[in-house]
Amino acid sequence: MDFDLIIIGAGPGGYVAAIRASQLGLKTAIVEREALGGVCLNWGCIPTKALLKSGEVYEQLHHLADYGLAADKPRFDFAKVVERSRKVAGQLNSGVGFLMRKHKIEVIEGTARLEKGTPAPKVIIAQKRGGERILQAKHVIVATGARARTLPQIGLVPDGDRVWSYREAMVPKAAPKSLIVIGSGAIGIEFASFYRALGAEVMVVEALPRILPVEDEEVSTAARKAFERRGLKFRIGATVKALTTSKTGVAVQIETGGSTETLQAERAIVAVGIVGNVEDLGLEALGVKIEKTHVVTGPHGATGVPGLYAIGDVAGPPWLAHKASHEGVHCVEHIAGQPAKTLNAPIPGCTYANPQIASVGLTEAAAKAAGRKVKIGRFAFRANGKAIAAGETEGFVKTLFDAETGALVGAHMIGAEVTEMIQGFALAMTLEATEAELHATVFAHPTLSEAMHESALDAYGLVLHA
């Protein structure tokens, strides 16, 4: 037996699982074909936050007068913006390397596939440095993540030049003058927000009737208005019929409610969803069930094949790094024989556009569809002292409480810093707080978070500042 545990994929699911395994005394190896930290750290969550920060600061420079400030005509050096983003990713990438060494986790660079074995499938690794390693462990976790979905039949395939996925969109040589973003989920909206901040003409195309379709409808509506105020344009309920490229740009033919239109831009970003990295691993031959490009898993990530588990994006939505890490830890603790933790904590979701959007729990529509009677509270940041002082009065906090039990069933926010504030509601939900605890909690003044309190009060007709 070579290892207690081999993890395939060193993204936020895999590498966190490896650290936990090491803490629990498991002899652990982790296989990565590209870069430690996975998409999240190298091509996703982290570097985009660096880009967005640049965009946000630049955008603020245009509003200096609002704060009684003045500066010469603001400029940006796009290459340096991208360089900073890459530096941030690089720093965290080497940080993960350090963590692996610290926890004595063997990092194997290469591409893994699985073959029948006992007590878990054998792991065959085609190493980057050449040669093949065949390893047998007691347990194997597949944490291979996911990648951008492509739709080749209508031309939605990144070509690295005119048509980008998130990956190319993160490191272009120059900022585009005009851009079409196809898909208005978190990824599409974040890039749209970033490039708009840098002055690009941006058109977002969404097939569903509203942007950010997973968010609460009120938030979607408010977000669209906020983005439109910043000059973003939207085509909602618009189906992409074809995307064609030329030497000068892209043409995207869309159909909206029966009428067709062709949009022109310098570049296009394809952000139409995610597919799991399930190929070339030998999963099917082992009898692993795969549905819609994702591994079907049971409790603790079990795949049904002895000794084989799957966690994170490859195991299905929501495709979020924190969900992957959580599942990874959970799976490893199960493997190590720790008492089962079956607490189903709600998973918050964040979109780092300007303004930010954050939510946890059920949307109003989902709560009603589930037959729950809810009390709804709302509080707008324009009535919040700190927001007024900061000049960040856009947005609101919406809370949903079960009408019978008072359980907080969902919270939806749009506005400045809400991605930092959502943890308060996530904690409340995990602790199964009711409105009574939220009402009783003392929120510091002056903070944007006071809007959370007021929203919870509003749901019970007790709002103070509205």
Add this chain to the structure above:
Amino acid sequence: MTDILMPALSPTMEEGTLAKWLVKAGDTVSAGDVIAEIETDKATMEVEAVDDGVVEAILVAAGSEGVKVNTPIARLAGGVEAKASPAPAVPAPAQAPTEAKAVAQTTATTLKPAPSRETGERVFASPLARRIAAQKGLDLSAIQGSGPHGRIIERDVKDAKPGTKSTIGTMPVAEARGESRPVQFLQQMGIAEGSYDLIPLDGMRKTVARRMTDSFRDVPHFPLTIELEIDRLLEARGRINQMLEKDGVKVSVNDIILKACAVALKRVPEANASYSPEGIALHHHADIAMAVAVDGGLITPIIRKCETKGLAEIAQETKDLAERARTRKLKPEEFQGGTFSVSNLGMFGIKTFASIINEPQGAILSVGAGAKQPVVRGDQLAIATVMSVTMTCDHRVVDGATGARWLAAFKALIEEPLAMIV
């Protein structure tokens, strides 16, 4: 807001059954109003409100068994502070824990029961779980939490029904002590599942089981049997009842036996005693407990200072106590304590039997059936009505000779009832 707590209606009470609510959420109550009935060890007791207020929530549903003392059972709005139970709660006997632990551990290895909560221990539950439990009238202390560190969370109470313990709920105290064997044991011993009906243990049954097991195991007991001729007693009873007819009072043989016991205890005070590690308590009065069979068990109401009471008074008292025992309307002080017990199975034709001592009493008298039988007087055969009595003695306080002296005194009183008034 005031929590109404499960009262300890007696010093030995650890848990009880919340038999009935006489109020519901939203009702206005005044101090002194009867709000609930609680079935305790041996009786049904009324719980009175100690505050004025509005019943905000019923926290423990009617019919809930094994409700631990000091568990909040209802919430009263408009009160001032949490009210303790009327009688002070008494901690569990000091010697219990070590022993109980050892036994419980043995059980645990085979059964892995959920750890049971001690009375008054803090119950960790999420705010939402607490609210749902309150809305459904669930007793949180009877629910095993599945959250972190055993915290009770929503899913533990969501589908639970009032009055039923959660599937992995705590074990009753008696079981935790290993005193009654779990149902699995029946199967292991070859009793097929489904071949019997399982009657849940009520408060009385649990108390009888616990107290009798404790006594039989812990008290070094021995029986002394003697035969008594009761013809004079029967004759005296007839005359007494003639005298009392106009008052509508009827004295039973058992009443005279109770009186005789009391007088005998005054004559042989060493038999009116209780053992304690600090010393032997010689009781000032003969508080005679009489065993009364009731539906689902037995109860032993007490005739206090029996030696001071006339037969008519005893007869009226026993009649009243027995009646109220059968309807479970006795107050705790009417059946707790006592210095000596009498159990009579004569009416069932039982000739002799040896009862189990009712702790902390030093002895119990088991009275058999009286029947005519041949006796030898001098060298002559004669017919007499003869009754056997057996005295079970706690050897720590009542030695064989002491018991024999008491029986001799008792025999003299029964065979010459006039001696009782001497």
